[in-house]
Amino acid sequence: MMEDVVVENLWKIYPGGIQAVKGISFTVHHGEIFSLLGPNGAGKTTTISILTTLIKPTKGKALVGGFDVEKEAKRVREIIGLVPQDIVVDDDLTGWDNLMVQAALYHIPKSVARKRAEDLLEFMDLKEFANKKAENYSGGMRRRLELAAALLHRPKILFLDEPTLGLDVQVRTAVWDYINRIRKEEDMTLIMTTHYMEEADKLSDRVAIIDYGEIKALGSPKELKDSLGGDIIEVEVEALPEGSSLESLIPVNGMVKEVKLRGNVIRIKTAEGEKALPNIVISLSSKGVTVKSVNLIKPSLDEVFMEFTGKRIRESEVSKEEVFKERAIMRRRAR
Numbered sequence: 001m002m003e004d005v006v007v008e009n010l011w012k013i014y015p016g017g018i019q020a021v022k023g024i025s026f027t028v029h030h031g032e033i034f035s036l037l038g039p040n041g042a043g044k045t046t047t048i049s050i051l052t053t054l055i056k057p058t059k060g061k062a063l064v065g066g067f068d069v070e071k072e073a074k075r076v077r078e079i080i081g082l083v084p085q086d087i088v089v090d091d092d093l094t095g096w097d098n099l100m101v102q103a104a105l106y107h108i109p110k111s112v113a114r115k116r117a118e119d120l121l122e123f124m125d126l127k128e129f130a131n132k133k134a135e136n137y138s139g140g141m142r143r144r145l146e147l148a149a150a151l152l153h154r155p156k157i158l159f160l161d162e163p164t165l166g167l168d169v170q171v172r173t174a175v176w177d178y179i180n181r182i183r184k185e186e187d188m189t190l191i192m193t194t195h196y197m198e199e200a201d202k203l204s205d206r207v208a209i210i211d212y213g214e215i216k217a218l219g220s221p222k223e224l225k226d227s228l229g230g231d232i233i234e235v236e237v238e239a240l241p242e243g244s245s246l247e248s249l250i251p252v253n254g255m256v257k258e259v260k261l262r263g264n265v266i267r268i269k270t271a272e273g274e275k276a277l278p279n280i281v282i283s284l285s286s287k288g289v290t291v292k293s294v295n296l297i298k299p300s301l302d303e304v305f306m307e308f309t310g311k312r313i314r315e316s317e318v319s320k321e322e323v324f325k326e327r328a329i330m331r332r333r334a335r
């Protein structure tokens, strides 16, 4: 199997001592969609920035397309495309002119650029808007224009940093369709970051769960979900009776695989949640535990995230309004 990305013990410590990336290692196979999934500040953009040669690592090694990101940065840049997290579309230009600016940056001959831009605008359903200024574009249209711009020089490896951040659910799904189409039609490797669970689940061949600069789990969405070993039952209790241990309240047996206590929530792993749940509640009540609420959870990447990091990714997700506010500020700054 050919590896398009090889990362070995990569570190990034920003001035001031912020350890954004702490010794991560992974590889991305040719042709796959690989996702870095993690909450705000996990180190996703930092990792992408190192792989796309925008910043230098503090320590460790990274190869992209076989080229060293530090020693052969120019070669790396020739074979990659990047859709950055921040908006890069120029609002004062039309969609078409945005693409022509991008083509000039990559020294693509004009006639070639025109043909490719036409095809890409058609592909991204932006043809009718090609001659409209980007300031009139919706969030989803901007993102599609950015995708088109990143594809203009036919990159072998495409990096997408939060491709659907701040977009409506419907628009998000549409962007996923485009990403899937790109992958089908081009012989391309895609590396993306996201903090949307479903996005990582639906699109990726493999997912690396990243938190505080470390990879906590890595595998296909199915492998990661299977690693949970079945369903999860969360029982919120008033308090455990004095002197009683968790093990005595819910013994691990054929049905119950693992029991943990987080605050006043008992988290139980079980192969068949529906069957185990009534027994657990009855057993707890008979032992004098007041059950406040019960939650049966089916395996999802959300649960995988919880399992490996001890928290929910949603808790740290920024609101859409905040994202748009931030993006508006970035656009104004970029002018």
Ligand SMILES: Nc1ncnc2c1ncn2[C@@H]1O[C@H](COP(=O)(O)OP(=O)(O)OP(=O)(O)O)[C@@H](O)[C@H]1O
Pocket: 014, 015, 018, 019, 020, 038, 039, 040, 041, 042, 043, 044, 045, 046, 047, 085, 195
């Ligand atoms: N240029 C910088 N200088 C100093 N610290 C930085 C810089 N860029 C990022 N950081 C810090 O490094 C950490 C990782 O940031 P990074 O942007 O890589 O995270 P992220 O996973 O992309 O987050 P988000 O989901 O918000 O995009 C954060 O604590 C952030 O504040």
Ligand SMILES: [Mg+2]
Pocket: 044, 045, 046, 085, 161, 162
């Ligand atoms: Mg980021």
